[in-house]
Amino acid sequence: MRATLFTRRPRAHIGAVTHPPQIFDRALLRRRLARAARAPCDFLAHRVAEDFVYRLSGISRPFANALDYGSPHPAAAQALAAPGRKILRAAPSLHAESADLVIDEEFSPFAPEKFDLVFSALSLQWVNDLPGVFAQLRRSLAPDGLLLAAMVGGQSFVELRHCLTQAQEEFEGGASPRVFPFVDLRDLGGLLQRAGFALPVADCDAVVVRYDNLFALLRDLRGMGATNILAAGARRPLSRRVLLRAAELYQQNFSDPDGRIRASVEILWLSGWAPHESQQKPLRPGSAQIPLSSALGDKSKI
Numbered sequence: 001m002r003a004t005l006f007t008r009r010p011r012a013h014i015g016a017v018t019h020p021p022q023i024f025d026r027a028l029l030r031r032r033l034a035r036a037a038r039a040p041c042d043f044l045a046h047r048v049a050e051d052f053v054y055r056l057s058g059i060s061r062p063f064a065n066a067l068d069y070g071s072p073h074p075a076a077a078q079a080l081a082a083p084g085r086k087i088l089r090a091a092p093s094l095h096a097e098s099a100d101l102v103i104d105e106e107f108s109p110f111a112p113e114k115f116d117l118v119f120s121a122l123s124l125q126w127v128n129d130l131p132g133v134f135a136q137l138r139r140s141l142a143p144d145g146l147l148l149a150a151m152v153g154g155q156s157f158v159e160l161r162h163c164l165t166q167a168q169e170e171f172e173g174g175a176s177p178r179v180f181p182f183v184d185l186r187d188l189g190g191l192l193q194r195a196g197f198a199l200p201v202a203d204c205d206a207v208v209v210r211y212d213n214l215f216a217l218l219r220d221l222r223g224m225g226a227t228n229i230l231a232a233g234a235r236r237p238l239s240r241r242v243l244l245r246a247a248e249l250y251q252q253n254f255s256d257p258d259g260r261i262r263a264s265v266e267i268l269w270l271s272g273w274a275p276h277e278s279q280q281k282p283l284r285p286g287s288a289q290i291p292l293s294s295a296l297g298d299k300s301k302i
Contacts, residue, residue: 020129024229026104029126033072033093033225041223044207045073048121048150048267051205053079055148055269063117063146069137070105070123072225074098080119088115092123093225108136113274116142120149122267126229130183134195144276147197152226153204153266154184159254160217160263164238167246171239188270197272198279207265210256214247217263 056063068077068089077089077098091099103109105120106127118137127133137147185204192200211217221227238246255261273279 020132022128024126024128026106026126026128026229029225029229030093032227032229036072036223036225037093039223040073041220042073042075044224044265045071045075045122047207049075049079051150051267051269052076052119052121052148055271056080059146061116061146065115065142066117066119067110067115067140069108069118069120069149070103071119071121072123073121076119076121106133108133108140110140112139113142113145114140116145118145118147118149120151122150122152122224124149125151125153125183131191131194134191134197138196138272138274141274143274144278145274146271147192147273148271149269151183151268151270153268155206155264155266158264159250159261160214163214163246163249163253164242166249167242168238170245171242183268185266185268188268192270192272195272196275198275200270200272202268202270205267205269207267209263209265210260211263212260214243214250214261217261 062082062084064085066080066085066087068074068080068087068091070090070092071077072092074089077087081087088101089099090101090103092103092105093099101109105123106129118141124130124133134147141147185202188202189200192202209217209220211220250261251259
């Protein structure tokens with residue numbers, strides 16, 4: 001039986017409290033994902049799922065108790081299913097396929113040290129408080145448990161942003177935010193470390209998807225639930241003339257010789273371990289036993 005949505009209100013504190021900026025309208029996101037579930041676009045979800053399998057294949061651990069945290073699509077959970085591995089799928093939408101639990105990813109309902117693997121596929125780019133979510137996931141991991149996540153990165157859909165902005169400026173005298181901001185790869189390692197993860201790693205995978213035109217791209221974004229959910233974004237649809245001009249600009253500036261347009265997608269991958277005494281530790285500064293000059297083999301340049 002599917003559970004209802006888990007949310008939790010922030011505790012009241014006396015004095016000044018710093019809250020993360022509310023960049024995304026989370027309620028609107030859930031509605032967008034519910035709409036997308038009726039006609040999903042899932043090629044990116046399946047690509048990421050294959051990469052999850054590849055990245056875990058080099059780790060000789062069974063990961064018997066796993067959590068799929070917030071993935072809108074079941075592809076990753078299906079790909080990682082294995083004998084002896086129990087996967088709890090916690091999704092952000094009531095309409096998510098095969099979800100065991102429906103949650104708001106910003107408020108984890110799970111007990112400390114409950115899982116030895118937490119994975120998340122294309123969901124964390126939509127949270128307002130990413131450091132807070134990392135801290136909650138760190139608490140949910142047992143010692144020496146692994147967090148592995150994929151999220152959309154800051155270099156995604158730069159072509160679309162450029163064309164929509166220019167078209168709006170031409171016809172409306174200014175541009176309203178429509179394509180939401182993404183986290184930068186350079187920030188992820190530090191955020192994981194700040195949340196208490198050991199051995200944090202962040203890398204990226206650049207994907208180029210080709211479309212017949214701008215409207216085919218927008219149709220796929222709608223099928224991913226990745227349309228405008230900015231809390232401060234304009235709610236009225238773009239006018240027909242703005243969209244047609246944006247399509248024209250896209251064709252002029254970002255098309256291949258065969259006439260198809262390109263859309264850049266950056267997938268950020270991040271991993272971190274819950275600390276454990278068996279893990280490799282960095283050496284203390286000044287504890288090296290061999291001089292750098294010996295390692296380089298040229299003392300005259302040291």
